[in-house]
Amino acid sequence: MGQAVEVYSLFTDFDISLFCAGKHFRLYEKLGSHTVTHNGKEGVHFAVWAPNAASVSIIGNFNGWNPHSHRLFVRWDSSGIWEGFVEGLRLGEVYKYHIHSNTGEHLEKADPFALASEQPPHTASVVGTTWYQWNDQTWMRQRQMYNALDKPFAVYEMHIGSWLRDLSDPGRFLTYREVAGKLVPYLREMGFTHVEFMPVMEHPFYPSWGYQITGYFAASSRYGSPQDLMYLIESLHKNNIGVILDWVPSHFPGDAHGLYKFDGSHLFEHEDPRKGFHPDWKSYIFNYGRNEVRSFLISNAFFWLDRYHIDGLRVDAVASMLYLDYSRDEGEWIPNEHGGRENLESVHFLKELNEAVYAQFPDVQTIAEESTSWSGVSRPTFDGGLGFGMKWMMGWMHDTLNYFKEDPINRGYHHDKITFGTVYSFHENFMLPLSHDEVVHGKKSLIYKMPGDEWQKFANLRTLYLYMYTFVGTKLLFMGGEFGQTSEWNVNQSLDWHLTQFEPHRGIQEFVKDLNILYRTQPALYERAFIPDGFQWIELGDHENSVFVFIRRGGTPSDDLLVVLNLTPMVRDYRVGVPTAGLWEVILNSDDVSYYGSGIPQGAALSEEMEWMGCADSITLKLPPLGGLILKQV
Structure with a gap:
């Protein structure tokens, strides 16, 4: 040698x-x-x-x-x-x-x-290689059509190791290639536009869900080789499905073989634990003020976009990066040079990250998981923002779930939890997340957050989904939610796919599929998702009946959709103001019998010249119990 x-x-x-x-x-x-x-x-x-x-x-x-x-x-x-x-x-x-x-x-x-x-x-x-003979050139040339902010964006969030296991050996993970064979046809059938993988970077502790990374440039070997993951991504692209990766530049674990004290010194992390140790996750925080560390992290973002043809990065735990006092008591953090709590080094890093990514990959999206009122997360850096393409709307998620958890008899006292979202919904480019974080650690599955008997639980959940898909912003739903998974998500086992043989679960799965189809085919639901004139309340004050009525507007009046929600189990004959006179047809009813609904009939409704709810014309509808209607003018 x-x-x-x-x-x-x-x-x-x-x-x-x-x-x-x-x-x-x-x-x-x-x-x-x-x-x-x-x-x-x-x-x-x-x-x-x-x-x-x-x-x-x-x-x-x-x-x-x-x-x-x-x-x-x-x-x-x-x-x-x-x-x-x-x-x-x-x-x-x-x-x-x-x-x-x-x-x-x-x-x-x-x-x-x-x-x-x-x-x-x-x-x-x-010693590995990321060489691969890609065959997704058509997607890569055209993905701006699928990734733009005025296009439909319905994300299926999933964890590869627990989405589906080997039926003959439940302890065995499916490989990336095996997942491709199952996942691609499923997402095509269900109509999701994108899939978001929870972190696939190598992590030694499987129950960390991938958020404690030691191999930032290595696809997890649990599921196969780099080329196997590329095959999965390519298969999705060839079927016009975008791929978002969950990315973790906020912290890393202290495993002996990892980044912590890499050369005997605090190389990647801050030496002072008041800046370098994360109290929530018992992990270590990158030193964003160090030039070489910023090069490492931005190179890692580039790597997945470049070598793996990723279409977007969901950036984890941005709030923990922005604030020096995040999860710290007084005396446990160091103010910045101006005496404030903002992490100026992290702010600089995030801006530089987004500027660099969009300069080199202008047809991708960066999406911030950020839970505070920090201003301008999804605004351009030249306008004082952090430069992300979108931000998770955590306030909407918390308010909405808290509202739907209430027994309908009490919902009138919590009416503002639904209406308050529009006070700030256009401050950012918001994504509405019903994510993995909401179905773990004793929080219950989405279906078991809903009140009432079995029928009412499923009716509530269908209406929640209809509300999410017709509200402003883009959409994200965690795996299992689409068929009403009953148990909390367990990373150590497959989803309960056997539930789909039962009518209530099969019905909500069919409903989510039809919601996705409608979302993708109705411009009013996506063209102006981040523009104030894309949304208008018609009725937002009927707390006595827990009824909400709003319009989603597209590029032309013929695109407009009327959305009516009845969030009590009472069937109501209800007059609704409409923006234009004519015949309004129900194009989706969450109470349809095919979705395990009660099937309360509601055909097309011809408007009358009767002023109502501030509109010159109105229609009378029969509102289904715990249901939602979407109408369009014929």
């Missing part, structure tokens, strides 16, 4: 200057392990950032995990990068970095830029 490690570099001086300035956003092309040919010899180039190391060596099966035989060379330019070429190594080689720190510690660390990892509980990195 010749010399154990040869001097060889993939870096140019320009690469190094960009890295040190925090402006290198494709570090995955340089750092990590890469198969190369050097001086006619095939092997692997290794490069790792460890500025506080006294020495760094490659250890693995190929050298008996001997820390003395394959030492890397530190670059002369003070970048802190160690690198070198090892002849004869191939794809699939298992390795770690042995780091002897300046403080005398001996550490064995996985490669922060590894493209693959061993299957947990093993923790070593694997």
Whole structure:
């Protein structure tokens, strides 16, 4: 094999200057392990950032995990990068970095830029490749048509390991390719426009749901190879389904092989625990003020968009990044230079992230999970915003679920929980999330949040979905919600797909499918999702009857939809004001018998010249119990 490690570099001086300035956003092309040919010899180039190391060596099966035989060379330019070429190594080689720190510690660390990892509980990195012969060119050319803010955006959020298990062996995960064979036809049938995968990056602790990441550039080996995940993404794209990844730049775990104290120093995280330790998740917070850390994180965002053709990033726990006092008591946090609680370094990072992503990938979306009233999360950075494309509307979610949990006899006292959302609904580009967080930790499944007997629970849930799909903003529903999963989500087992053989569950599944079809085919529900003139209340004050009436407006009056919600179990003959005279036809009724409804009949309604609810004309409708109607002028 010749010399154990040869001097060889993939870096140019320009690469190094960009890295040190925090402006290198494709570090995955340089750092990590890469198969190369050097001086006619095939092997692997290794490069790792460890500025506080006294020495760094490659250890693995190929050298008996001997820390003395394959030492890397530190670059002369003070970048802190160690690198070198090892002849004869191939794809699939298992390795770690042995780091002897300046403080005398001996550490064995996985490669922060590894493209693959061993299957947990093993923790070593694997020499991998992201080469793939993509066949989704049509989607990539046209995805602006599917990802734009004036297009339908109905997201199916899912966790790959617990969506469906092997029926013959429930303990076995399906592979990415097996998931493709089941998921793609299901999403096509159900009509969702996008799927959002909870984190697929390598994580050692499976019950963390993927939010405690150690391998930011490695697709989890639990489900197969990088190419297997690419096949899943490609299959979705070939069926015109976009793919969003849950991405976690907010914190990382303290596993011995991970990023924590990577070279014996607090390299990726803040040294002071008041800024560097997350009290909620017992994890560590990235040092966003460090140039090289920003390069690492933005490179990671680029990596998934570039190498995996991802169509959007849902950025986890943004609120925890924005506030220095997040989940901290007085005295447990350090004010910023102006004495405030805002994390100015994080704000700068988020703005730079979004500017860089949209500059290089203008047809994707970044979506913030942000639960506070921070101003301008989804506004452009040039207008003082953070630059995200969308923001989760957490206030709407909490208010809506709290309202629907109420027994109908009490709902009149909570009427404002439904109407209040429009006070602020156009401050941001909002996504309405009914996510995984709402169906775990004793919060109950969505169906069991609903009051009443079985029929009433399903009627309530159908009407909740109709309200979500006709309200402003884009939509997100966690797996299982579409068929009324009864148990809380359990990451260790499959969804309860057997429930779909029963009429109530089959009915709500059919209803969600029809909602998606309607959402995708009615411009009034998506063209002006973030524009105030796309929504108008007709009746928002009838708390006595718990009835709500509103209009969704499209580009022309012929697109307009009338939405009427009756959130009590009483059947009502009810007069409703309409914006234009004529014949109004019911195009969706949540109470239809095909959805396990009661089937209260309501045909087309011809308007009368009778002023009502501020409108010159009105119609009389028979409102179904705990039901919703969507009408359109014929």
